[in-house]
Amino acid sequence: MFSRKTFFAALCAAFALTTPPIFAAKTAAPDSLDAVIKKVQEQQRSTNTLQADFRQEKELALLSKPEASTGTFVYSKPNNVLWTYDAPKKVQMLITSGKLTTYYP
Numbered sequence: 814m815f816s817r818k819t820f821f822a823a824l825c826a827a828f829a830l831t832t833p834p835i836f837a838a839k840t841a842a843p844d845s846l847d848a849v850i851k852k853v854q855e856q857q858r859s860t861n862t863l864q865a866d867f868r869q870e871k872e873l874a875l876l877s878k879p880e881a882s883t884g885t886f887v888y889s890k891p892n893n894v895l896w897t898y899d900a901p902k903k904v905q906m907l908i909t910s911g912k913l914t915t916y917y918p
Contacts, residue, residue: 863888 869882884898894908905916 861890 864885864887867884867886870879871882872879880901882898882902883900884896887895887897892908892911894906896904896906898904898906903918905918907914907916
C-alpha cells in the first residue's frame with residue numbers, strides 16, 4: 814500500500830512537526846549541512862516515541878476531486894509504527910518485527 818520511500822517521508826515529516834526546535838535562540842544557526850544532520854541525529858537518538866494527528870490529501874486522475882484522509886500516527890523505537898485512519902475509511906496499519914499488518918474494521 815505504501816512504499817518505503819513514502820513511509821520514510823511520512824515518518825520524517827511527523828518527526829519534524831512534533832519535535833521541539835533543534836536550535837534554541839541561544840545557539841547560532843549551524844554553518845553546514847553536516848552540522849544540521851548531526852543535530853537531527855542527536856534529536857532522533859533521544860526520541861523514544863512519537864505521536865501525531867495527520868491529514869493526508871490525494872489528487873489522482875481517477876478521483877473527481879481530491880480525497881482527504883485523517884487519523885493518527887504513532888512511532889515507538891526501534892521500528893514500530895501504527896497508522897490509524899479515521900476518515901474517510903477506517904483502516905489501521907501496524908508495522909512491527911518487519912511486517913505490515915492492515916486491518917479494515
